[in-house]
Amino acid sequence: MKRVCLVSPASIREIVSHLEALAVHPEGIEIMNRKAVFYTFRIKSLSAPAANILKQEALAAGAELATAWNVIKAPDTLSDALLMGTSRQIGIIAGKIASQQFGLPGIAEELRTALDNLYGERRTFRCRDTVLEFAGGPKLMGILNVTPDSFSDGGKYFSPEAALEHGLALCGEGADILDIGGESTKPGSTPVSAGEEMRRVIPVIRELRKRVGILLSIDTTKASVAAEALENGADIVNDISALNADADMPGVVKKYRAGVILMHMQGTPATMQISPSYDDVMIEVLSYLDERARFAVEEAGIDRTCIAVDPGIGFGKTARHNLSLLKDIRAFRTLGFSVLAGASRKSFIGTTTGADAGARLPGSLAAAVWAATHGVDIIRVHDIKETKQALAMASAILDA
DSSP states (O other): OOOEEEOSOOOHHHHHHHHHHTTOOHHHHHHHHHHHOEEEEEEEEEEHHHHHHHHHHHHHTTOEEEEOTTTTTOTTSEEEEEEEEEHHHHHHHHHHHTTOSTTHHHHHHHHHHHHHHHTOTTOEEEETTEEEEOTTOOEEEEEEEOSSOOTTTTTTTOSHHHHHHHHHHHHHTTOSEEEEESSOOSTTOOOOOHHHHHHHHHHHHHHHHHHOOSEEEEEOSOHHHHHHHHHTTOOEEEETTTTOSOTTHHHHHHHHTOEEEEEOOSSOTTTTTSSOOOSSHHHHHHHHHHHHHHIIIIISOOOGGGEEEEOOTTSSOOHHHHHHHHHTGGGGGGGSSEEEEOOTTOHHHHHHHOOOGGGOHHHHHHHHHHHHTTTOSEEEESOHHHHHHHHHHHHHHHHO
């Protein structure tokens, strides 16, 4: 279980843009942005000795650590803490505590890894023969549901002809990826057979591959469906089970060198919204995705550049859980993989704003802009044209 979670990162992009405007040397920018960007890390379950040592080292480095007020007087209790400082200060602290006891070496390693991954601004996502780069901002993944029962647009694009037409339209509006799914994963939904899923999606993928040059993603948990989709031109496997549902899926991903999206979900689509609960949603989702990515790399042999992670907005979460995940979405960058987020038209927007599924575009755009300006690399949406314009405006403001 991970114990360290980034909760209030500043924007490296903003600092760098100011330094570049001053014509600062690139090496100077690298040195100075580590001194200028301020971070807050929430650390779980520190013992009193660990908290006191960490407090001393934080103060010595010019940083700060906040703990429960009675930590010194209650040596047998555990306390969460907030470590606050610049990248440089936190790096110094990590170096100091790496040789201490009381679990502090593990905290040091998590802090170092988090900072190293946050500064990996030019991360990539390899999808077969294509490498996506995100230096110019996030990529947009258009949703293409070839189903009769998806929550927002079920049935609208169920026929191959309607699905193809909509896919071409999303491509024309500027989608970078099309995510094609033949099985609804809305709350309460039940699985369909692999054969039925293939009947729905494979003709669409085959025809889209002939007509468009953008990346195609198959949204499935079944290895046989993924393999057939990849044979017919798909580039990415979007697996909401994070390679848990089908033991053959890791081998399929590795064989085709496909990109793979690992998503967090509590339960299954049929059960996930039955009283979802977490002790700490951020730590638990981070830990799960860290574990599944390690499995993919270390046990399944999948190239780490082929992996993206998705916190699974709306999959086994309450509205409050979803808002918390979005608020601290940049924390998922500390895992060292490309990050995908999909909030488009989901029910928590309706819970928050009162809008029904057909009137959630404004809320969806707000979530997309927030995600884009807080470190997300791929944004999965229904409305490409509108989202593209909103992101362009947000980017222009940040770069002004």
